[in-house]
Amino acid sequence: MARPTPLLVVEDLHVSVSDREILRGVDLVIAEGETHVLLGPNGGGKTTLLNTIVGLPGYRVTRGRILFKGVDLAGLDIDERARMGIGVAFQRPPAVRGIKLRQLIEVAADGRFDEAMLADLVGELSLENMIDRDVNMGFSGGEMKRSEMAQLLAQAPDLTLFDEPESGVDLDNIAVVGAAMTKLLKAERAGMTKRAGLIVTHTGHILEYVNADVGHVLYSGRLACRGNPRDLIAEIARHGYDKCVECAICQM
Ligand SMILES: Nc1ncnc2c1ncn2[C@@H]1O[C@H](COP(=O)(O)OP(=O)(O)OP(=O)(O)O)[C@@H](O)[C@H]1O
Numbered sequence: 001m002a003r004p005t006p007l008l009v010v011e012d013l014h015v016s017v018s019d020r021e022i023l024r025g026v027d028l029v030i031a032e033g034e035t036h037v038l039l040g041p042n043g044g045g046k047t048t049l050l051n052t053i054v055g056l057p058g059y060r061v062t063r064g065r066i067l068f069k070g071v072d073l074a075g076l077d078i079d080e081r082a083r084m085g086i087g088v089a090f091q092r093p094p095a096v097r098g099i100k101l102r103q104l105i106e107v108a109a110d111g112r113f114d115e116a117m118l119a120d121l122v123g124e125l126s127l128e129n130m131i132d133r134d135v136n137m138g139f140s141g142g143e144m145k146r147s148e149m150a151q152l153l154a155q156a157p158d159l160t161l162f163d164e165p166e167s168g169v170d171l172d173n174i175a176v177v178g179a180a181m182t183k184l185l186k187a188e189r190a191g192m193t194k195r196a197g198l199i200v201t202h203t204g205h206i207l208e209y210v211n212a213d214v215g216h217v218l219y220s221g222r223l224a225c226r227g228n229p230r231d232l233i234a235e236i237a238r239h240g241y242d243k244c245v246e247c248a249i250c251q252m
């Protein structure tokens with residue numbers, strides 16, 4: 001069987017933030033149609049990796065490279081990367097004063113927007129209370145995550161990075177967020193790129209709602225372990241991150 005086409009290739013990535021090296025040689029390949037999970041201790045650099053892929057300012061690549069659809073992302077701005085098909089649900093989404101959620105969804109949809117699409121999103125994600133408010137201004141934790149999902153569904157990226165999508169979300173809303181993630185990841189269009197994703201999680205609760213193929217552990221600035229996501233989470237819960245690196249289930 002032919003191997004799936006790589007969508008994202010991260011090679012020997014070193015990243016510094018405020019002159020401190022956070023990532024020290026990350027290698028990662030996500031193929032079309034795959035969903036990967038990223039685990040790792042607090043402060044280990046998971047958000048740093050996602051924000052670097054997205055192209056947020058302040059994350060300095062000092063060595064290595066990131067290829068998306070075969071194109072080296074070095075020098076490309078965040079909006080160019082978004083247009084190429086990279087989307088992100090931030091761990092802590094910023095509030096945007098003066099921009100209504102409705103307007104942001106319209107911009108994210110980039111020409112595919114119509115009122116029926118907006119009505120569907122409002123219904124699916126219960127946005128009635130948010131759609132005409134400034135983005136994330138005073139939104140509760142769960143409301144912010146639903147607002148992020150609405151923007152992503154409008155954008156319809158080929159690769160979506162989810163940074164702790166279940167954090168601060170109640171049990172009812174995890175199902176709603178999970179359904180939106182599955183829709184984002186599984187939507188298939190004839191002849192187009194198959195969608196892929198990278199999900200950062202600590203608890204793995206979101207994996208009750210979203211299928212994932214591979215898990216990685218980011219430890220000491222590198223991807224130190226690779227395996228079945230659920231097995232990795234169980235192993236970490238039993239033995240902690242220090243032992244995970246030398247665990248028996250690692251497939252690296
Ligand atoms: N702007 C910044 N200035 C200084 N240090 C920073 C900055 N941004 C991130 N860092 C540091 O980089 C390290 C990695 O942070 P990052 O947010 O990537 O970790 P994480 O793995 O996502 O952690 P968590 O699980 O807590 O979300 C942390 O020590 C953090 O304090």
Ligand SMILES: [Mg+2]
Nearest residue numbers: 046047091163
């Ligand atoms: Mg983080």
